[in-house]
Each structure stands twice: as structure tokens, then as C-alpha cells.
Amino acid sequence: MAKQPLISMRPESKGLSYDRPAASQIFGFIRDAIISMELLPGQMISETALAQQFGVSRTPVREALIQLSNIGFVEVLPQRGTYVSKFSMDKILEARFIREALEVAVVTQLATNPDEAVRLEAVDACEKIIADQKTAATDDDALAFQNLDDNFHQTLASFTQYPRVASFIEAEKAHMDRVRNLSLHVSGQYKRILSQHSAIIKAIKAGSADKSAAAMSVHLKDVYNILEVIPQEHPEYFV
Amino acid sequence: MAKQPLISMRPESKGLSYDRPAASQIFGFIRDAIISMELLPGQMISETALAQQFGVSRTPVREALIQLSNIGFVEVLPQRGTYVSKFSMDKILEARFIREALEVAVVTQLATNPDEAVRLEAVDACEKIIADQKTAATDDDALAFQNLDDNFHQTLASFTQYPRVASFIEAEKAHMDRVRNLSLHVSGQYKRILSQHSAIIKAIKAGSADKSAAAMSVHLKDVYNILEVIPQEHPEYFV
């Protein structure tokens, strides 16, 4: 029986270009497929099957899977198989803890930045994003809203001048995005999220480290509130 | 000419055991060699040479090097070579930022933990470590003192129940340990470090989130003060 492909892709080029290491491209493909729930938690993904699909040997696929296991997206069981990680409440709360620690530090640093020009630049950039989010909210465009949310947090992080901080935040956020993509609960929450974003920016503008930190903390705690319902709706994806 | 081995190891077993993946063991060996400055910043480490030394093929060595490049310990230049990362002020300050964000969050969570039994357990464990550090200080045993310092921070992190938090802190701390191992500046600083550790524990015992966070922050900022002198002493290891 011809097995169904694990990941959808343009067959003509198998999605890979020649100007970049195959392993790195495959890493991105699989990661995106996991975040978008195209690959489901608990699903087995064999090195051989993926290699055939991408039209490469097992080696680059294997290297991609090793990196995915480092960030907790897959679990490699020797001689048994490689599986997409299931959700666990512990791991999600851990991701939230790390993310909150970093994002609170980001806004604290920004709010206390003595160079006011930098603060204003950040505030401007974020206010622009918030304005776009308002548009997305009135259009009820959940996908656009979520992308802008990503943008908001990444923009804040970019002002630390520490690239790894931004990438850590992105990585921890990705775990949550996976959960969120189980169902689009966001609509009806637009208003709350928007006002929380605004509160963060207002505190940064005022130069208040405490208020910035508190506002970010409140925002993140609220975002993770959907965890109250999702595990019951999709117990099969949780350990 | 017979090349000199890159890493010293017991030749009888080449340091590897059979009950654990070779790649993972090699990763640990090379990481430790880099932290201890046995492998110097800027030094080239070829996959082939390491493979011969460990008595394995290039494959597991390569997988270990990929992971080391993920944590910023080596840099892989395609078709050119793999090099031990040099220090850069930016990267070290970034590591400090991340570490401070996480450790401040750790002590904050601990200080506000409603379960007083947990708090006391943590305080007890840390006070025991501080006592040992006092002994190490009077013995002027810098190595023991530093190991206990590691222990202190890891113990605090362990009480979050989030294992990845502890491992992140350890990883970020490792970058600093590399720098520190350039020279043993620690003696003469024992007293300051000890009193800072004590202040952190005291604030946790008192259940004060603010004071715990502030004490941790002060401690970490102070630890990184040796950066004022080291780059001038060893400019060849900095980019």
C-alpha cells in the first residue's frame, strides 16, 4: 500500500533549494508542520519515510530530527521510532515560566533604557502593530491577529539587541502556538489582548519598570488561560 | 608528523562506554574540554581528528558538533572547518541577560511559594551549601568554591520543578565559566560572593519577592565584573 505523505509539499522541487544545507531546510519544514498541527502529537515520523519524501538520504533528515528533539518537538526512542511530542501540562507551564521570565526582563530593560530615543522607537513600532491588530480584530481575521501578536513580542525583544533572547522567546512561544492551533479560541478575546498590549506599551512609554513587568506578566498569564479547556477537548494529544 | 591529540583521555577505553549513545558522550567530552579551556577559543577542531581520537566514525562526532554549535560553543563553517567559538562581549552580556532573567524568576517564584515547607527545604539546602563554601573559602580552594557556586544556583533552580529552566541556567552560566577559567580571579572575592548568596537566601526565607530578585540581580551583576579586566588580559580569545 502506498503510504500517505507525512508532510504536504510542492512535489516539483520537493520543497528544497540547493543554496542552503538540506538539513536546515528540513528542520524548518518539520517544525512548521508540527506547529501547524499538520503532524499530530503522538504521531510517528520515521527517518526513512521523511527522507523519501524530501528526496534525500536519511542523514540530513536525521540531523534535523536531532535538533527538533533538542527543542522538545519530537522524541527519539532508540530502535523504536521518532514521535511528535505530545503536550504535557508540565512542559507547557515550563515554557510559560521561561517565556515570562524573558519577556518581563525585556520590557524591564526597555522601560529603564536611559536613551529615550530607543524607547520611543520601540513604542512607535509597537503602537503601529497594535493599530494593525485593531484592524484584524474588526475584520475578525484570527490568523492575521495571531501573526501580529507574534510580531509584537518579537519587536519588543529585538530592542534588547540580544538575538538569542528573541529566538528563545519565539521557541517557547511556539509550544503554546501548537496548543492554540488546536482550535481558534481567540475571537472574543481580541479586546482583552489589545488592551493588555496597550498597557504594556503605556508603561514602557512612562519609563516604569515595575508597571511594564506587571503588565507583561498579566498578559502572559491570561494568554495561557485557554489551557483550562483545551486538555479536556483534546485529551488524545496530552500525555 | 603525528598530530597531537585534541583532547586528553584515558586511552584504554577512549573514554567511551557502550551503554549510552556515542554522540551524547562525545558531546559531553568536547563541552567539558571547551569550558575548561583545554580547547582554546579560535582553535580548529576537525571532525576527522576527533573521530580518530574517540575511535568512532565521523557521524557521531558530527552530531555532537551540531549540538555544540546550537549552544554557541563551536562554529561550523561549511567546507572550511569547525572552530571553538571565541568570546565576544556581546555574547557574554547576552548570556548574562538570559541568566539573570531566569534566576530572578526562580527566586521570585520560590520566595512567593505559598507552601512554606518547600521554601524552608530550599533554604536549608542552600544554607548547607553556603556553609561548605565558607570552608572552601578558608581553605582557599577555588575549584571547590566554584563547584559549590554551581551547586547553589542549580539547587535554587531545581525547586521550580522545571528541569529545562535549570539546564538553561547551567548552559548560560557555562559561557561565563569559560571566561572565568582563563584565570582564577575568584580568591579575594569569596567574602563578597558569600554575603551575596546569604542575602538571597535571607530574602527567600523572609518571603520577599522583591528583595530576592534584587539580591540575585546584584549578585549576578557583580559576578560579571571580572569582564572589566579579562578582555585586556587575553585579547587573543576575543573577537
Next chain:
DNA sequence: CTTGACCCACTAGTATGCAAGAGGTAGGAT
């Protein structure tokens, strides 16, 4: 002496084949 083209040695990236362990299954003994 300077400069340029070529060659060669060495690198990491990828392909392929083999080894060894885990787990399901069929079949026989009880």
C-alpha cells in the same frame, strides 16, 4: 618582485550499507 592561474589537500555535506535492539506475531507446548 609581483601577480595570476592552476592544482592539491582538506573540509563539511550527503548517500548508502550494515549492526543491533525493540516489538509484534505466528505457532507450538501445556
Next chain:
DNA sequence: ATCCTACCTCTTGCATACTAGTGGGTCAAG
């Protein structure tokens, strides 16, 4: 019917071989 065993298939871990790109060194031309 139940349990045990042998085996067969699939997995990942590792070894080996090949590809292609980089940089240095050589040597000849100017």
C-alpha cells in the same frame, strides 16, 4: 484458552564512501 519461544520486520545508531566547495601553495608569466 493461555503462555512461552522463536523469528521476522521495523526502527535508530554507526561506519564507510563519495561529492563539492574552500583556501593555500606552486609555478610560470609579466
